Amino acid sequence: MRYESLTKEELQDALAAEKKRYNAFLKEKLSLDMSRGKPAAAQLDLGAPLLSALNKDMSFPKGTDYRNYGLLDGIPEMKKLFADLFDIPEEYVFVxxxxxxxxxxxxxxxxxxxxxxxxxxxxxxxxxxxxxxPVPGYDRHFNICEKLGIEMISVPMNEDGPDMDIVESLVATDPYIKGIWCVPRFSNPGGIVYSEEVVRRLATMKVAAPDFRIYYDNSYFVHAITEDAPELANIFRIAKEYDTEDRIYMFFSTSKITFAGSGVSMIAASPKNLLSIKEKMGWKTIGFNKVWQYAHYLYLQSADHVLAIMREQAKLIRPKFEIVLDAFNEAFGDSDTVTWNTPKGGYFICLKCMRGTAKAIWNMCKKAGLTITSAGASHPLHFDDSDSYLRIAPTYPSVEDLKKATEVLVTVVKIVTMETLIAK
Ligand SMILES: Cc1ncc(COP(=O)(O)O)c(C=O)c1O
Incomplete structure (x- = not known):
């Protein structure tokens, strides 16, 4: 419905109907959670062979016993697998x-x-x-900055990545700007894939600070949910051409391929950076869990096999995104004030509500037993001055719970939107 074009009387009638629905939800004493981008149990079950991978093969190759200390930067098999996945040299990879x-x-x-x-x-x-x-962005990135006393400069996200005109003009002149957060494929929460032009501009822009780094969090690099998801340009390849490789730290993990929080992570960086990373890691640890890295290698096998696993993951995730997107389309398809992205991968849908309503929507959902990520979380210091962004995470709930959660959310968005329009 196009709520903006209804008369006040029509709005009052529609509002009364939605409030009736909401009151019925209150009586159900629901307990639903669409707040964090967690894999559902069925997705984690796909990784079950990982748990028995080591029983198959405890004779470690290449004469190195992975049960012992050594190989601070990870086992060669996982280095190669990650290098193949990202099409970068193995010597760039720290596992x-x-x-x-x-x-x-x-x-x-x-x-x-x-x-x-x-x-x-x-x-x-x-x-x-x-x-x-770049906003909206990932709350935990902003949290790191906040807790370490780093000032955050919000830059808007466009359809193809951060607004590079603004980024370029800022980093070219201010030597105190030391970094930019990027989630370049299926951004959290907008689901945006950076265009080749944006990746190129990031790799080649003039920076005032020699220690400026792109914190390139490629967590969702292989997390396409549709066949036609856009590819991401290879930032290292472009940077090599322009001799700017040192400005990139690329991060990745198997958290949403195998087990969330129990996978294997990676930093990829130029050989010069990697040398320094290894030195500093060596102050903190003698090494990471190579036995688990090897189990991952035995299970994941190759970059191609990782992509095959991700196609199985997508089969489980896609219907859940469709539930939410279909409901949004039905409820707000012709609205100008409630909009959202239709992601082709990743874990989130970013719902942009009417200005000044996100907090009220969050509160009303909470009262009805539905937890969504708190309003403002997608902005530095939890301050979304438009009070309009909400991050929706459809993967974790069961299909049945997700349908109910979406019904509650849609009802609440309708109520708060109409109340706001009536009060105008
Ligand atoms: C953009 C982004 N980066 C990093 C993470 C966390 O990754 P890890 O489990 O490897 O620490 C998440 C988890 O939701 C995420 O969305």
């Missing part, structure tokens, strides 16, 4: 532990305390350092 977010935090806190390739540690600079944060 880590269970969490890529942990690696991101490490890279930033290391830069704070010990600098980047010999630069002044950020904590010793006379001014606070700054990061560019």
């Amino acid at each position: 880590g532990g269970n969490s890529s977010l942990n690696l991101m935090y490490d890279m930033i806190s290391d830069a704070m305390l010990t600098g980047v390739l010999g630069s002044t540690p950020w904590v010793r600079l006379p001014q606070k350092v700054k990061f560019i944060c």
Whole structure:
């Protein structure tokens, strides 16, 4: 329905009907959660062979016993698998532990305390350092900046990635801008895939700070849910051409391929950066869990097999996205005030509600027993000055729960939108 073009009387009637529905939901004492992008149990079940992978083969190849210390930067088999997946050289790959977010935090806190390739540690600079944060973005990225005292500069996301005119003009002149957060394929929460032009501009733009880095969080690189999902240009290949490879730290993990929070992570970086990463990692740990890395290799086998696993994952995820997207289309298909993206991969749908309504929607959902990610979470310091963005995560609930959760959400969005229009 096009709520914007209804008369106040028509709005009052429609509102009364939706309130009746909402009150019925209240009586159901629901407990539903669409808040975090977690895989459902059926997705995790796909990874079951990983649990018995090691029983098959405890004779480690190449004469190295992975049960012992050594190989700080990971086992060669996983290095090759990740290198093949991203079409980068194996010597660019550092294989880590269970969490890529942990690696991101490490890279930033290391830069704070010990600098980047010999630069002044950020904590010793006379001014606070700054990061560019494309919005809407991932709350945990912004949280790292907030907790480490990094000033965040919001830059709008376009359909093809961050607004590069703004990014370029900022980084070219301000040496205190030390980083930009990027989720280049199926961004969290917008589902945006950066265009080749955006990737090229990121790789080649002029930067004032020599220790500026692109924190390229490629978590959803292989998480297409439709056959026609756009590919991502190879940033390392472009950067090599322009001799700018040192500005890229690319992160990835198998959290949403095998087991969430119990997979294997990766940083990819130029040989110069990798040398420094290895040195600093060596201060913190003698090595990551190579036995689990090897189990992953035995299960994942090859880059092609990873893509085959992801096609199985997509079969489970796609119908869930469709439930939510169909419901949004039916309810708000012709509305100008409630809009959303139709992602071709990743874990999220970004719902853009009428200005000034997101918090009220969140509260009303909560009251009806539906948890969604808190309003504002997609912006630095939880401050969305438009109060309009909500992140919807359809993967975790069962199909039945998801249908109910979507009904509740749609009803609440309708109510708050109509109430706002009536009050105008
Ligand atoms: C964009 C993004 N990066 C990183 C992570 C966390 O990755 P990991 O489990 O490897 O720490 C998530 C999880 O939701 C995410 O959405």
